[in-house]
Amino acid sequence: MIGYRRAAEHGHREAQFQLAEFYYSGRGVPKDYHSAATWYRQAAEQDHLAAQVALGKLYYSGQGLTKDLSAAARWYQRAAEQGYQVAQTLLGQLYYAGEGVVKDDSTAAGWYRKAAEQGDREAQAALGMLYCAGEGVKQNDSSAQQWYRKAAENGHRAAHLWLGNLYYSDAGLSVDKASAARWLHRATDTLSAQGPIALGQFHCQGAGGVADYSQATDWFRRAAQLGHSDAQVWLARVYATGEGLARDYPQAAAWYLKAAERGHRVAQIELGKLYYAGLGVPKYYGRAAMWYRRAADQGHRQAQVELGKLYLVGEGVRKNDNKAALWFRKAAEREYSNAQFQLGHLYISGKGAPKHTGKAAHWYRKAAEQGHRDAQATLARLYAAGEGVPKDYIAGYMWANLAAAQGEESSGELREQLAQLMSIAQVADAQRLSREWKEGGSATSSNLLRTGTGFYVSDQGHVVSSDYAVKQCRKITIDDSPSELLFKDKASELVILQGPLPSGLATLSREPPRRGQYVTAVGYSLPVYRGSDLQATAGEIRALAGLYNESRYLQITAPVNPGNSGGPLLDASGNVVGVISARFKTTALAKATGSLPANVNFALKASLLRTFLERHNIDFHSRPLDRSRSAITVIDEAKIFTVLIRCYQ
Known part of the structure; x- marks a missing residue:
């Protein structure tokens, strides 16, 4: 030296x-x-x-x-x-x-x-x-x-x-x-x-x-043995379900434990379920509560409900109705129907919250509108009795009819009882409302113009979507909450809406898109027919320009349906690389390409979104590509920041 x-x-x-x-x-x-x-x-x-x-x-x-x-x-x-x-x-x-x-x-x-x-x-x-x-x-x-x-x-x-x-x-x-x-x-x-x-x-x-699937399982096992938590969860699920391997709960528990200890929230709740049921591990409510809490603290809605249930009955934790209500509310405010149903029960009973049938009806309705069978049945009884809502036999019949269609037996009996109290015209009206709800997803959907998709980009509740999703709307809702149009950009065809405060945010990609890059399109495709579950379709970037070499667009092979418009196009890390555009009409594609190409769809480039947000001083997050993340993780995270937009005439 x-x-x-x-x-x-x-x-x-x-x-x-x-x-x-x-x-x-x-x-x-x-x-x-x-x-x-x-x-x-x-x-x-x-x-x-x-x-x-x-x-x-x-x-x-x-x-x-x-x-x-x-x-x-x-x-x-x-x-x-x-x-x-x-x-x-x-x-x-x-x-x-x-x-x-x-x-x-x-x-x-x-x-x-x-x-x-x-x-x-x-x-x-x-x-x-x-x-x-x-x-x-x-x-x-x-x-x-x-x-x-x-x-x-x-x-x-x-x-x-x-x-x-x-x-x-x-x-x-x-x-x-x-x-x-x-x-x-x-x-x-x-x-x-x-x-x-x-x-x-x-x-x-x-x-x-x-x-x-046998070969797939072997390779996922190797990845799991190398410590990849998503692979550990995948392998645990195979053991738990018996799909591709003989069902083996102890092995499922062992692999869930490895991932859970690394902070994987899906593994944490699944391990909690095994401890609660005594499958592959000794039945142990305290350990179930511990794992539910870890997942709940990371925002897992189902874990929040399961933890709330334990507080409600005092299994594995000291009985505490207030804490049960706290956890139910966390998930309910993020549109989880099971939590909304449970919170409605607490307002009916006065446990963990002051007794209030009006608030109970509010939460039952939110769950019922998502298709929750028991919430529909309970809401029907409230309308029939006029508890928490004005007495309304037509609404009661409609909700009872919907619940009965899902196999809720008492609702069929209530429907028949209400029919005895109603005129023929009232019964016909209730049946019509039932049909409209099934087709439109809501009892008041007859003025529903279209649905679209959006995603949160800021802590202040800013939601990005496409102009098409909110075109000619007199009323806009985001996950059933009222919304308003804040900014619109004709050049990029993007809009920014004001939504409720978010539970999670999308991140924009720091890297430009590449031809051949793997992408996932997520959105609420055709919720009128498919319910309100988030849909995800995989594909790749086919070209870095749209029809007529339009530089604003990406061509993608991921299937896109009506309702996807405005949703995020995600890279392998779950970063936004584009915003799904309303599908071009087949005739336009044929005119531009000279043929009818299969599975060609379009997304506006994220660079346009970045410019739009910066112009309006909206803070957003970005991160680089991380190819180690699995599709399961990407979609689970997308569920938190992606929202259903309804446009009413």
């Missing part, structure tokens, strides 16, 4: 660099980023290439220096211009992200190519991504394949996965499932849990044209 210092103080640049390395790592001296920066700078100013890169990294991270992305870019460029491949890759990353320099995909591609041709695997993988997406270079799947292969053969872990996915999709290449499987298998040796997860999903989707 003394020798290095003496040489460094005499201007020896390699000694200066090594002394900086000692200070940066804390080897032989106390870790000191400021001293590291001092010696890196002295070496860098003598054109020590590695020192220039190291100094740039300190400026980028703000370690030992004031964070300065422009300074980072300058030092990277000094080394890059002298042919240093690491600097060329880092400079390419800055140009691609627009950090410290003006964003320029073409310049990024140029620096990536220089480094890639010298064998830098990070640059090779990045160049493959640019060719795949057509960013900074002309889109070319063959070139993407070439650079992905070079990166993979050079040891780039994720490139194995990307190359396998490229072979599996039909993005400009003939589908080659054998090659896809080969590269995905290689990914299992290099990507910890991500490779097995990819192969599990690959076999679920049909590696040879037919789904192979």
